Amino acid sequence: MSGPNTSYDPVQVAPLSAENVEAMIAEAFAAFAAATSVAELKQARIAHAGDRSPIALANREIGALPPQARKEAGARVGQARGRINTALKEREAELGAAELEQRLADERVDVTLPVELHPQGAVHPITALMQQMEDIFVAMGWEVAEGPEVEAEWLNFDALNFIPDHPARTMQDTFFVEPADGGIVLRTHTSPVQARALLTRDLPVYVVCPGKVYRSDEFDATHLPVFHQIEGLVVDKGITLAHLRGALDHFARAMFGDTRTRMRPNYFPFTEPSAEVDLQCFVCHGASVGDPDNPCRTCRSEGWIEWGGCGVVNPRVLQACGVDTDVYSGFAFGMGVDRTLMFRNNAEDMRDMIEGDVRFSRSLEGLAR
Template sequence: MMIDKIKNHIADVERFVSDNMEEIEQFRIKYLGKKGILNEFFAAFKDVPNETKKEYGQVINQLKTKAQEKVTLLKEAWENAQEENGIYGDLSRPGEPVTLGSRHPISIVKNRIIEVFSNIGFNVSEGPEIEDDWHNFSALNLPEYHPARDMQDTFFIQKNPEDILLRTHTSSVQVRYMDEHKPPIRTISPGRVFRNEAISARSHCIFHQVEGLYIDKNVSFADLKQTLLYFTKEMFGKSKIRLRPSYFPFTEPSAEIDIYWGLETETDYRITKGTGWLEIGGCGMVDPNVLKNCNIDPEEYSGFAFGMGIERIAMLLYQIGDIRMFYENDVRFLEQFKSIV
């Protein structure tokens, strides 16, 4: 009788045991394949007498369920055995589990700045951290004995016959970029810089900057303002900025960039000293002398430049009160950024 035959197959399925993947696959094909036993029984359903159709259908479904469960169970057991062999059979594996790392907040902010400016056509340029006097000072309208050199306390590696130093800003990268490329130029230069300053909660002798440069025909101060406004909206979600007159040797006119941070919390009052305004960087139109030094005709081209500290932006975004925390490699501090891309 067909029903008894199916029950015999159910018993065979329950007895089947194997730790060989090839045998398990053959078993699966035998019962669950397109030309398998189950399909044969389903095809014979039409010839079963009406009074036994119900019981026939029940045992066929039981066989199908038992076969599927058996295949799944044996495959999982085989995979677990393989994984266990992989773990305990590899003597080169670390003795302790390796914990998941996280991106450094400086890297997170730098990558976000690059992304924001990349969306409006700025590429990324990099240069050496050990620079000569020409690229770090003279080409930027800071000739020898210029009083503005005192604004930046420099780490000198070699004074004579040629000054070799650790760069004090990433503007040196812009000089190199202008030497090697013709306008139109649209680039940002993120990187590490060095200044001989006392280390405190608000300043460090090592920090990171990102500087931007745009040179083309008919570039105006209005272009600079709109670029900075776009950046502050994307980076901080702030839509109000102001540009205060300032002085930088390589830009004329020059300005400090302030954003309106607001006065909604006690922290806002503290970091803005009760004004609601917060300085984030400097900017200005590229001085014609700088263009000349880089063999760009200032009669034909104009441009703007801006710069800001990456640590300062990170401190604002994540409410970090001490710049030294970025360099101490305290795991408790760094683990807070695991969930941030």
């Protein structure tokens, strides 16, 4: 049986000498200091602190030493590895902080700059104008009423005193939902909402009814098959034509400023008496009438502009909706929202309102509010 190894060849364990260990430490420190990025430091760590690094290989030589030399060499290599790892962590923290600072500087955003990252849309002028109209009547104590755009023929015509062979009930004027004899139409006005209000609400009724309507009209600069209306209905005790005139004057001034209205006799099945509402021209205020030297393009030198229809609610309409005509009376009116927008903002072509071009909405943004 052989005895313990009490002697060793110092040449074969030269990597464990104090000079060589210090050299390894110096090389590692120099490599860490030379690294200018975390990626370069990673390569330096593999070369000087990895499993195949000089200090790791020297650590494996400790087992070849006799017991009396093993303790001293182990302590020397352990301290060296500790110093290398400490230097590595310090350099890694320095480079990480430097790279983070550089990244923050490169990606810095100046939030004070007036930068528009995404193009902004705009509220459509028709929508804005209808909201303004609603606000006018809500401020007067009225309510906003809405109804379906696909409507029963009875509510669209019969309840409003349209006779069975009225021209408006033909396919040349009205869109019928198939089957054609099914009694369902795309509403031709928002008046069915008024009938629904009378059928579902307690009296008195003060409602304004904005919405989209459909008619078989030409598609040109002044006509659209799909357009917007706003109608008003009041049913209460003692309502007269004078109340209608006062409401329309207030509405007109809210829409067009300093202007006047007039009523011309007309016929509508759902009102009696009925009238057309005209606005005094808000451009020439009637001064162009009879003055060929100063013509007005807005009113064509007539002094007045047609705005909508109105009248006292026909008793037959009230009776169809279950209202006692001996106790209650009322008035109703209706105006085109699209035409009102044309009057207010000098829009020349109604087709611009449905093209979906945001530039049109932006050009009138704020004017219709």
